[in-house]
Amino acid sequence: MDFELTKDQQDIRKAAREFAEGEFPEIAQECDQEEKYPRDLVTKAAELGFIGVNLPEEYGGSGYGYLEKCLVTEELWRVDPGLGSVVIAATFGADMVELYGTEEQKKKYLVPLTKGEAVMGSAITEPDAGSDVSAITTTARRDGTDYLINGNKMFITNGTVASYFNVICLTDPDNTSRHRRHSVILVESDRKGFEANKLPHKLGIRASDTAELYFKDVRVPQENLIGEEGMGFYQFMEFFNRTRIHVGSEGVGIAQGAMEKAITYAKNRKQFGQTLSSFQAIQFKIAEMATRIQAARNLVYEAACKADRGELDHKLTAMAKWFAGETGVRVAEEAVQIHGGYGYMGEYDVERFYRDAKIIEIYEGTKEIEKIIIGRALLGR
Numbered sequence: 001m002d003f004e005l006t007k008d009q010q011d012i013r014k015a016a017r018e019f020a021e022g023e024f025p026e027i028a029q030e031c032d033q034e035e036k037y038p039r040d041l042v043t044k045a046a047e048l049g050f051i052g053v054n055l056p057e058e059y060g061g062s063g064y065g066y067l068e069k070c071l072v073t074e075e076l077w078r079v080d081p082g083l084g085s086v087v088i089a090a091t092f093g094a095d096m097v098e099l100y101g102t103e104e105q106k107k108k109y110l111v112p113l114t115k116g117e118a119v120m121g122s123a124i125t126e127p128d129a130g131s132d133v134s135a136i137t138t139t140a141r142r143d144g145t146d147y148l149i150n151g152n153k154m155f156i157t158n159g160t161v162a163s164y165f166n167v168i169c170l171t172d173p174d175n176t177s178r179h180r181r182h183s184v185i186l187v188e189s190d191r192k193g194f195e196a197n198k199l200p201h202k203l204g205i206r207a208s209d210t211a212e213l214y215f216k217d218v219r220v221p222q223e224n225l226i227g228e229e230g231m232g233f234y235q236f237m238e239f240f241n242r243t244r245i246h247v248g249s250e251g252v253g254i255a256q257g258a259m260e261k262a263i264t265y266a267k268n269r270k271q272f273g274q275t276l277s278s279f280q281a282i283q284f285k286i287a288e289m290a291t292r293i294q295a296a297r298n299l300v301y302e303a304a305c306k307a308d309r310g311e312l313d314h315k316l317t318a319m320a321k322w323f324a325g326e327t328g329v330r331v332a333e334e335a336v337q338i339h340g341g342y343g344y345m346g347e348y349d350v351e352r353f354y355r356d357a358k359i360i361e362i363y364e365g366t367k368e369i370e371k372i373i374i375g376r377a378l379l380g381r
C-alpha cells in the first residue's frame with residue numbers, strides 16, 4: 001500500500017493548514033465562549049475552495065475525493081475543532097443530494113453551498129429516536145401534489161443558520177418493514193410552519209450551531225423528495241457510510257492539535273529543575289499519543305482511499321470513526337494532563353480541545369453503534 005500523498009494532495013493539505021492558522025486563532029476562544037456561529041468564515045472558506053471539496057466541479061465543488069476532504073478536515077480540526085466543524089458541516093447533507101438527487105435538485109441545492117451563499121443541514125435525530133433511526137416519527141403525509149410535514153427534530157447542526165435540510169420523515173407508517181417506511185424530503189427553512197430553536201450550553205464545538213427543529217403542517221412540494229419514497233432509511237445509512245470517514249478525520253485532527261500543544265508545553269515547563277519533556281513518564285505519554293494518532297490516521301486514510309476507488313467498506317469506516325474518535329478523546333485528555341492545572345483553565349486551548357473531542361464519539365453514530373456495525377460485519381449478522 002502506498003502511503004505517500006501526491007504533490008496535489010500535499011498542496012491541498014498545506015493550503016488548508018494556512019487557512020486555518022490564518023483565520024481561526026483570533027476568533028476561536030470568542031466563538032467558543034459566546035457560542036457564536038461565524039457565518040463570515042463559511043463565505044471565506046467557500047471563496048478559497050474549502051467548501052464542497054469532494055463535490056463535483058459542475059456544481060462549484062473542487063471535484064476531489066474522500067481522501068482530499070479528510071486532509072482538509074484534519075487540518076481545520078487541528079487548529080480549532082469548533083471552527084473546523086463550522087466549515088466542514090456547512091455542507092452537511094450535500095452528499096445525500098449528490099448521491100440521490102435529480103440533476104435539477106443538484107443544481108438548485110449544491111451550487112449555493114459551494115458559493116458560500118447557503119448552509120445546509122440534515123435532520124434525522126428526534127427527541128425519542130437517536131441511535132434507532134428506524135423509530136423516527138416525524139410524518140410527511142401526501143396532500144395533493146405536496147407533502148405536509150409534522151414533528152420535531154433534535155440536536156440538528158446548523159439548525160438556525162441553514163437555508164435547507166434533508167429531513168427524514170415517515171411516509172409509509174404501515175409498511176411491514178421498519179426500514180421501508182421513511183423518505184428523505186428537502187425542506188427549506190423559510191417555509192411556513194418551520195421553526196428552529198438554538199440549543200445553548202453545549203459541552204464543546206460551541207461555535208457550531210445546534211438546534212431543535214419544529215415542523216407544524218409544513219407544506220413542501222413532492223418534487224422536494226430526495227431519492228426514492230420509502231428508501232430514506234437505506235439512503236441515510238449509505239450517506240453515513242461516507243460522512244463518517246470525515247468524522248474520523250476530525251478525531252485525527254483534534255488529536256494532532258492537542259499533541260502538538262502538549263509537546264510545546266512539555267518542552268517549556270520546568271519542574272524539579274528540568275523541563276517536563278525530560279521525564280520519561282511524559283515521553284511515554286507523547287509516544288502513546290503519536291502512535292494512536294498514526295494508527296487512527298492510517299485507518300481513516302484507508303477507508304477514504306477505498307471509498308475513492310469505489311469500494312466503500314462500511315466495517316472499515318466504522319472502525320476508523322470509532323478509533324479516531326477515541327483517539328481524539330484520549331489524546332486531548334492526556335494533553336490536559338501534561339498541562340497540569342493550567343490545562344484545566346480556559347485560557348489554554350487544550351481545555352477547549354478536551355471538551356470538543358467528546359462529540360466525535362456521539363454524533364453520526366455513537367461509538368457503541370460503530371462497534372455493533374463492526375461486530376455484525378465480522379460475525380456475518
Ligand SMILES: Cc1cc2nc3c(=O)[nH]c(=O)nc-3n(C[C@H](O)[C@H](O)[C@H](O)COP(=O)(O)OP(=O)(O)OC[C@H]3O[C@@H](n4cnc5c(N)ncnc54)[C@H](O)[C@@H]3O)c2cc1C
Nearest residue numbers: 122123124125129130131155156157362363364365366368
Ligand atoms: C452537537 C451535536 C450535533 C448533532 N448534529 C446532528 C445533526 O446534524 N443531525 C442529526 O440528525 N443528529 C445530530 N445529532 C444527534 C446525534 O447524532 C445523536 O445524539 C446520536 O446519534 C445518539 O442519539 P441519542 O442522543 O438519542 O442517544 P441514544 O440513541 O439514546 O443513546 C444513548 C446511549 O445508549 C447507547 N445505545 C443506544 N442503542 C444501543 C444499542 N443498541 N446497543 C448498545 N448501546 C446503545 C448509545 O451508544 C449511547 O451511549 C447531534 C448531536 C449533538 C450532541
